[in-house]
Each structure stands twice: as C-alpha cells, then as structure tokens.
Amino acid sequence: MSGLRAELRLRRDGFALDVALDVPDGEVLAVLGPNGSGKSTLLDCLAGLLRPADASIYIAGRSVAGLPPPERRVGVLRQDPLLFPHLSVLDNVAFGPRSRGSDRATAREVARRWLTEIGVAEFADRRPSRLSGGQAQRVALARALATDPTLLLLDEPLAALDVDAAPAMRAALRTVLRQRRAGRVAVVVTHDPLDAISLADHVLVLAAGRVVEQGPTREVLASPRTGFTARIAGLNLVVGEATADGLRVDGHALTGVLAEDAVPGDPAVAVFPPRAVSVFLSDDEPHGSPRNTAPATIAALEPHGAVVRLRTRDDRPGWTSGIAADLTPAAVADLALDVGSQVLLSVKAATVDVHPALRRSPAP
Numbered sequence: 001m002s003g004l005r006a007e008l009r010l011r012r013d014g015f016a017l018d019v020a021l022d023v024p025d026g027e028v029l030a031v032l033g034p035n036g037s038g039k040s041t042l043l044d045c046l047a048g049l050l051r052p053a054d055a056s057i058y059i060a061g062r063s064v065a066g067l068p069p070p071e072r073r074v075g076v077l078r079q080d081p082l083l084f085p086h087l088s089v090l091d092n093v094a095f096g097p098r099s100r101g102s103d104r105a106t107a108r109e110v111a112r113r114w115l116t117e118i119g120v121a122e123f124a125d126r127r128p129s130r131l132s133g134g135q136a137q138r139v140a141l142a143r144a145l146a147t148d149p150t151l152l153l154l155d156e157p158l159a160a161l162d163v164d165a166a167p168a169m170r171a172a173l174r175t176v177l178r179q180r181r182a183g184r185v186a187v188v189v190t191h192d193p194l195d196a197i198s199l200a201d202h203v204l205v206l207a208a209g210r211v212v213e214q215g216p217t218r219e220v221l222a223s224p225r226t227g228f229t230a231r232i233a234g235l236n237l238v239v240g241e242a243t244a245d246g247l248r249v250d251g252h253a254l255t256g257v258l259a260e261d262a263v264p265g266d267p268a269v270a271v272f273p274p275r276a277v278s279v280f281l282s283d284d285e286p287h288g289s290p291r292n293t294a295p296a297t298i299a300a301l302e303p304h305g306a307v308v309r310l311r312t313r314d315d316r317p318g319w320t321s322g323i324a325a326d327l328t329p330a331a332v333a334d335l336a337l338d339v340g341s342q343v344l345l346s347v348k349a350a351t352v353d354v355h356p357a358l359r360r361s362p363a364p
C-alpha cells in the first residue's frame with residue numbers, strides 16, 4: 001500500500017475533527033474550507049504535532065500515527081518560512097539532509113540541487129535577512145523538499161505573499177507538484193480554487209471538522225454540492241490543451257489569455273465566470289467575439305440571487321458543454337429560453353484565463 005491513508009478523530013473544547021482521506025502515491029490533495037474548519041489541525045495531525053489517540057495514518061504503507069514528527073518523513077511548509085537566521089540559504093536547505101545523516105558535502109549538494117530546481121540558487125550564500133518574503137518562501141520550499149519527504153504538507157504557502165511575490169512561488173509549487181514523484185504525496189491547504197485546479201488532483205472540503213466534499217478536483221469544483229464550494233468555485237472550468245492563444249477542447253478552439261507558465265500543447269484549464277458568458281438564440285446574428293461563439297443546449301435554468309443561472313448540457317464536443325451563464329430574468333423572458341432550447345454562447349477572450357493543469361495520468 002502506498003500513498004497517504006488516514007483516519008483521524010480528535011476532540012478539543014468545542015471542536016471535533018473527523019476525517020478520512022486516501023491519496024494515491026505521487027498525487028496531490030488540496031484541502032479547502034472556511035476559517036476554523038480544521039484545515040491546520042488536520043495538517044498538524046498528519047505532521048505529528050498533534051497526536052490524537054484515535055488515529056490511523058499510513059504514509060507509503062508505514063503506520064506513523066504513533067511516531068513523533070522527525071520519524072515520519074514529513075516535510076512542512078507554512079505561511080511563515082521560519083528559516084534559521086544565522087545560517088546561509090544553502091545551509092538552511094542542507095540542514096534537513098544533514099540531520100538525516102548525510103555528510104556535509106552530500107547535504108550541500110542535495111541543497112544546491114533543490115535551490116536550482118526551485119530557481120533560487122543565486123541566493124545560496126545569502127543570509128535569510130537579505131531575502132524578500134517571496135524568495136524566503138521559495139527557499140523554505142527547497143528546504144522542505146531536501147529532506148526527501150514521503151509526505152509534503154503545505155499550509156497556505158501563498159497566503160502571506162503579496163501579489164508581486166506570489167507568481168514565482170506559485171510557479172515553483174507547480175514545478176514541484178507536477179512532477180508527481182513516486183513515493184511522495186502532497187497535501188496543500190489553500191483558499192484559492194485556481195491553485196486547487198492547477199496543483200491538485202483531488203480536493204477535500206472541510207466544514208466544522210468534517211469532510212463535506214471530496215473527489216477529483218475538477219468534478220468537485222465544477223459541480224459543487226455545498227454553498228461553500230460553490231462560492232469559492234463558482235467558475236466555469238474547461239479542460240483541454242493549451243494553444244498559443246487559448247485552449248483546444250475536443251478539436252474546438254477557445255481563445256483566451258494564457259497564464260505565464262501555460263505551455264502550448266500541455267494540459268490546461270480555461271476559467272471564466274458565469275457572468276462573462278452571453279447567450280443568444282441560435283438564429284440570431286452572432287454577437288460579441290465571433291471567435292468564442294458556439295452552440296449549446298440548455299439543461300437547466302435556476303434562480304441564483306438576482307440573476308438566473310443557465311446550465312448547458314454536457315453532450316456536445318467543445319467548450320460549451322456543462323457551462324454556467326448568468327442572465328437577468330428579463331433576458332430569459334425576452335429570449336423565451338427554456339430547458340431544451342438551442343442557443344449560442346459567447347464569451348469574450350479577455351475574460352478567459354488559461355492555466356496549466358495536471359496531466360490526467362501520473363507520469364511514469
């Protein structure tokens with residue numbers, strides 16, 4: 001048995017955590033949930049900082065529930081990089097392999113390799129006080145990886161970074177987590193559905209200490225069953241392959257804005273909000289951007305606050321399958337829309353963000 005498998009029950013005044021999870025080897029789980037839902041508590045249990053009596057945790061087939069943190073082979077990255085101020089960047093990263101028995105030269109070689117991998121090798125000789133917050137956080141990621149953890153725990157690794165520093169860290173996380181390295185599972189706590197989409201194979205949503213949703217990332221975020229997930233997701237997600245100017249889905253093009261690290265030919269996901277989708281009758285002249293206009297069939301029309309949310313059937317090739325669009329009640333009446341109506345959907349290219357996505361099957 002490999003991967004991560006855990007069943008945890010913990011009680012403390014006014015709060016109970018009750019979670020079962022199972023992450024296959026090499027894969028990434030994103031943990032989402034409102035404040036106070038138990039995300040950090042879950043990570044602390046996995047790391048061994050909390051050791052509830054009622055727990056079974058298997059990492060790579062090894063039972064670790066009774067083990068203290070250093071014996072679990074778990075790497076942890078928190079919002080605060082917590083680097084040793086008196087050591088150079090290189091020695092901060094070499095510290096893990098050193099304490100696991102590597103000699104100094106080998107530990108430094110491992111450290112250098114990870115610093116290079118994460119793109120921060122140029123800071124090897126600096127003290128942490130001379131790093132920006134974003135650089136320090138990337139060094140902390142290299143430090144967590146240099147211990148060769150079988151479980152990598154990331155607790156909101158982007159939350160403390162400002163908007164300028166976050167992209168480099170996000171790219172570093174994508175590089176590392178997309179390797180889908182055999183013998184390693186990663187669990188990342190995040191508030192950002194885009195990070196869940198681009199980093200994680202599976203999503204687990206916690207509410208008040210319990211799992212309220214769990215499953216493949218795209219399924220959970222595309223068909224949210226709870227209000228919380230709907231609020232954080234609430235976006236159209238179209239999976240395909242990146243092109244030079246957008247996404248290709250089943251041979252059909254969707255023009256959009258490519259994220260910096262999206263590579264044409266690689267798996268990608270296009271993301272756009274329901275309010276960015278315009279709806280026309282099939283026999284109307286196409287409006288908006290003709291490039292992103294394609295036919296769809298209405299599957300459902302439901303009130304959604306002040307608007308009507310339309311969903312399309314997911315039975316045709318291309319990007320218009322299973323899409324949500326928000327319309328005013330007046331527009332629904334004007335167009336005489338009903339379930340089964342044939343319509344044209346149009347979405348402006350500028351509102352379609354194309355992000356790298358994970359490959360469907362793990363790398364060999």
Ligand SMILES: Nc1ncnc2c1ncn2[C@@H]1O[C@H](COP(=O)(O)OP(=O)(O)OP(=O)(O)O)[C@@H](O)[C@H]1O
Nearest residue numbers: 012013014015033034035036037038039040041042
């Ligand atoms: N050291 C502690 N002792 C007692 N209760 C705690 C402690 N830390 C957290 N709690 C409580 O445990 C519950 C879960 O907290 P936890 O920090 O795991 O949630 P979270 O989902 O990580 O929240 P956030 O998104 O705000 O970080 C909360 O009710 C919190 O008040």
